[in-house]
Amino acid sequence: MTDFITMAHGNGGAAMQKLIREYFFDAFNNPILAQGEDQARIPLNELTKCGQKLAFSTDSFVIDPIFFPGGNIGKLAVCGTMNDIAVGGAVPKYLSCGFILEEGLPLSELKTIIQAMAETCQKAGVQVVTGDTKVVQKGAVDKIFINTSGIGVIPDNLDWGAHRIEAGDQIIISGTIGDHGATILNLRENLGIRTALQSDCAVLTPLIDLLRPIDGIKAVRDATRGGVNAVLHEYAQARDLGMRIEEATLPIRSEVRGICEILGLEALNFANEGKLVIIAKAEKTAEILTALHSHQLGKNAALIGEVTEDKKVRLAGIFGQSRLLDLPTNEPLPRIC
Amino acid sequence: MTDFITMAHGNGGAAMQKLIREYFFDAFNNPILAQGEDQARIPLNELTKCGQKLAFSTDSFVIDPIFFPGGNIGKLAVCGTMNDIAVGGAVPKYLSCGFILEEGLPLSELKTIIQAMAETCQKAGVQVVTGDTKVVQKGAVDKIFINTSGIGVIPDNLDWGAHRIEAGDQIIISGTIGDHGATILNLRENLGIRTALQSDCAVLTPLIDLLRPIDGIKAVRDATRGGVNAVLHEYAQARDLGMRIEEATLPIRSEVRGICEILGLEALNFANEGKLVIIAKAEKTAEILTALHSHQLGKNAALIGEVTEDKKVRLAGIFGQSRLLDLPTNEPLPRIC
Structure with missing residues (x-):
């Protein structure tokens, strides 16, 4: 051979x-x-x-x-x-x-x-x-x-999906945002940023195993190509609802933040390969966060926003101002996965 | 758009x-x-x-x-x-x-x-x-x-597979050999042969539906990339047996024969996209052929050889001489499927 x-x-x-x-x-x-x-x-x-x-x-x-x-x-x-x-x-x-x-x-x-x-x-x-x-x-x-x-x-009687999402439900992310996208971007575009940053590429079954027994989880997606933003838009569209994300709550590594600032890009649009977006009943968020925090893959999990009636996907800034999060129309980073 | x-x-x-x-x-x-x-x-x-x-x-x-x-x-x-x-x-x-x-x-x-x-x-x-x-x-x-x-x-109790093949079993082909490979070759290599020849690309479920009730069918494969020859070798190897094919019985369209002769190629190595190789008990071949002939996709079905003890894949010519059919080592026709 x-x-x-x-x-x-x-x-x-x-x-x-x-x-x-x-x-x-x-x-x-x-x-x-x-x-x-x-x-x-x-x-x-x-x-x-x-x-x-x-x-x-x-x-x-x-x-x-x-x-x-x-x-x-x-x-x-x-x-x-x-x-x-x-x-x-x-x-x-x-x-x-x-x-x-x-x-x-x-x-x-x-x-x-x-x-x-x-x-x-x-x-x-x-x-x-x-x-x-x-x-x-x-x-x-x-x-x-x-x-x-x-x-x-x-499993029997488990029904997670977009169809169950309602206004008032809470939005949880299972960890830091944009690690995979930022890693590939840094590598491919020769940004020359020296960093220990690596792709979050992981099998998420252990987190799903922790979530399955918790009643009140409505829908779960992994935020790959298109990032957290694409998932929020798909959910909003599927239910004719809105999503409001609080900027201050987003778990983002400083390296990823740096790459975003240099290039004027939004980490919420970056691909992840090991992060879940979870929509759940408000009264269950504490239980879900505790479960996620118990596992290495979920230790940076955070509550990042809620489902709204207003049919828009919005990012609320630290000083209370809010802006629309549009879906990118051009390909921000081809061949990310 | x-x-x-x-x-x-x-x-x-x-x-x-x-x-x-x-x-x-x-x-x-x-x-x-x-x-x-x-x-x-x-x-x-x-x-x-x-x-x-x-x-x-x-x-x-x-x-x-x-x-x-x-x-x-x-x-x-x-x-x-x-x-x-x-x-x-x-x-x-x-x-x-x-x-x-x-x-x-x-x-x-x-x-x-x-x-x-x-x-x-x-x-x-x-x-x-x-x-x-x-x-x-x-x-x-x-x-x-x-x-x-x-x-x-x-379906319950159906067990078709290479593991059931024995010496003495018969080899049936569900129709003409090499149509897909010859069509693509003619098209791509600009052989300039004007012909009504076309790919045999078809869903074979109707033939399988006819075969399922017949007891005595041992193994079925569709002869795609590598052709009938590759299937015969896989079967021979899996069971440490041989295959003997009778040249005179092979259903081959005259256009395919012509392309083979011009290029010195073997139709048995050409890809098919709508042909079954069926291995069955000898006493069931008549019933199988009758079933296949009843459908448009199987109207040219033929008995082409039998499984032997001698661990070789052989082609027996019209005058009784036989030669070994080796597997091609180089790619005869890349990107055929």
Whole structure:
């Protein structure tokens, strides 16, 4: 085997079978994947009880650069889809992986990426049970794109979603805002800011496990591309309501604040890869914050605002003035995830 | 909205929400997708009975060119994953779609592709219930790549798979060999062969529905990338057995034969996108062929060989001579699917 991906690794023939066996099967080793059929076969009685619901989600990852402080495209691909499943209250169980590889990609880089995926899966108790690999000629894709799709099980009687949001509900963020976006921006735009800042890329299942038993949680999302602002707009639009955020309460690292000030950008628009936006009944906020603070991933959780009747998303400043938070119309940071 | 994909269509903001509503939600319209959450929520009791198995599969589509006689990348993306699910005997139910779009892609082309997906899904009774869209800058991807992942249900007591193959079993192909590969090759390499030949890209669920009740079917695969030859090798390897194919019995269109002769290529290595390789007990072949012949998609089905003890994949010629069919080591035709 050469040290680089060649077109032969994508032709359905001998080189491809070797790549799949030695790289993917080895790393993602589990009995369902090992069946070696074109589809994973998942026994339903091992998965769930009748009456429950399946959560099913997909995400493609095209981040540039593929390695960054705090993770790489592989870790991100596992966290991203697992989090999309978990925010529905579901327990993530199985993942698929679709790789699109550029001819010439060093196999050592592919190995590092797969290893990060395998480790992240293992820690989270999730299995990669089916996959696909395509190789395209140099220039037809930038290094490596990964799609992951995932299946989870939503416990009985749990109903988290935008449809339950009402005016007066409180808005909680599970930690500091904008770490992932600021890290990638600093790296890619050569801002030259020396910092220990890293992506917050993480599997959020432990926080979801803490939240699931608490009655009064209305809706949960992870604030990825588009940031906290995009989540607030989606919620506001879905319910024809408004959102009011208190600037003074926002947990933002000083490095992120610095990058925002230099570039005139808004941390609320920056992508996060390990932060939940939680909408809950007002009387439950203390209980939710206590639960979040008990875990490393939620130690900076904060109450940041409330749902209003006025159909606008507003940021209230420290001196009481408030301004509208519009959705950015241009792409502030392409290929952030 | 401009007539082309812009980076703003991928930023999680207003342009992206508009694209998703007006293009995707409109075309794939169904109540699960319309929930508008980050994950589809599929009621299990509508899907299946306890004790059954879920089939779960994924495929990324990177075909070049994206439009071809007989289909386009969208139709192919639906057929490909549905077929991967169906060949396990499963009834395909739900699909996810992940789009990676190049900045500058004409929206009219995207619309045509989505329309083909929606029509193919509708005919097949399958729903797209969750999705993701990424836009990358010009040059970072070639026009459009699509990932689809799918879920189906395997009926009780059905167990098709390589593990059941034995020496003496018969090998059946559901129709002509190599149509998809030859079509793309003719188109892309400017062979200039004028022909009515088109891709066989099709949803194979109707054939699977005919096969499911027949006892004695051991294993079924659709012969895509790598062709019939790759399937035979995978089966031979999985069971440490051999495969003997009779050249005279192979259903191959004269146009495909012509392209093979001009280029010195083997139709058995060409990709198909609507053909099944079926391994079955010898005494059941007549019943299987009758069932296949009753449907338009199976009218050219033929018995083409048998499983042997000798651990080789062989092609027996018209005059009785036989030669080994090796797996191609180089990529004969990149980006065929």
